[in-house]
Amino acid sequence: MAQKNYIAVVRPADDKLDNGEGLLLADLQEGGHTIESDLAEIVRAGKMDYGVNSTSEEIKLTVGHIPGDAGQEQVKVAIKNGKQLRVWVIETKKREDVYNAIFAYVQAESYEMSFDDEDDTIELTLKVKWNSADGGFTELPEEWLNPSASAELVEFEQFGEKTGSYENQKELGTGA
Numbered sequence: 001m002a003q004k005n006y007i008a009v010v011r012p013a014d015d016k017l018d019n020g021e022g023l024l025l026a027d028l029q030e031g032g033h034t035i036e037s038d039l040a041e042i043v044r045a046g047k048m049d050y051g052v053n054s055t056s057e058e059i060k061l062t063v064g065h066i067p068g069d070a071g072q073e074q075v076k077v078a079i080k081n082g083k084q085l086r087v088w089v090i091e092t093k094k095r096e097d098v099y100n101a102i103f104a105y106v107q108a109e110s111y112e113m114s115f116d117d118e119d120d121t122i123e124l125t126l127k128v129k130w131n132s133a134d135g136g137f138t139e140l141p142e143e144w145l146n147p148s149a150s151a152e153l154v155e156f157e158q159f160g161e162k163t164g165s166y167e168n169q170k171e172l173g174t175g176a
Contacts (some may be wrong), residue, residue: 006031007144008061009088010124012078013105027064029121033089033102033132034058057128059087059106065113065120072122079108079124087126090137092145098136104128 008028035057042049066072078085085108090101106126113122154166162169 005092007088007090007092007140008063009090010061010075011086012074013084013086014078015074027066028061029064029119030060030062031089032060034060055131057104057132058109059089059102059104059124059126059128059132061087061124061126063122063124065115065122067120075124076111076113076122079111082107084129085126090140098138099140100134100136102132103135104132105130 006028008031035055037055038053040051040053042051063072075085085106086103087106088101088103090099092099104126106128109125109127111122111124115121160172163172164170
């Protein structure tokens with residue numbers, strides 16, 4: 001369950017949602033950060049030598065598709081319109097009092113929403129512009145680290161204390 005050790009945050013460069021609603025891509029299932037070198041072959045004295053022409057980076061993410069999610073829809077629209085995204089891949093365990101992270105500006109190479117009898121996912125292949133940067137956060141919102149913390153809770157109630165469904169519950173008066 002290594003994917004639980006990371007949080008993927010994707011935000012269009014021109015985020016249109018308030019309060020960070022466009023930030024967190026929930027249910028990270030797979031991901032990775034790749035750094036590749038384009039090598040030049042150089043023959044010297046009958047032997048093969050290699051030099052670096054250029055380096056490139058790529059971030060791949062697979063997340064659970066949540067139909068109707070405003071953040072995921074905003075990312076999709078940005079990709080369709082060729083807009084840049086900001087991406088953070090954050091470790092969920094602190095090291096030396098910091099949640100270590102990678103940050104990059106990216107262009108999407110591909111966006112794939114797929115589903116089968118078990119999964120409904122979005123797969124992103126993101127090409128890093130110039131380079132990624134290492135950094136970290138001293139604090140993260142609790143709901144990012146523990147998504148169930150933001151879920152509603154049912155409190156214990158006594159017989160006859162309330163009436164109605166959870167969404168429409170009403171306190172029963174003492175004279176009821």
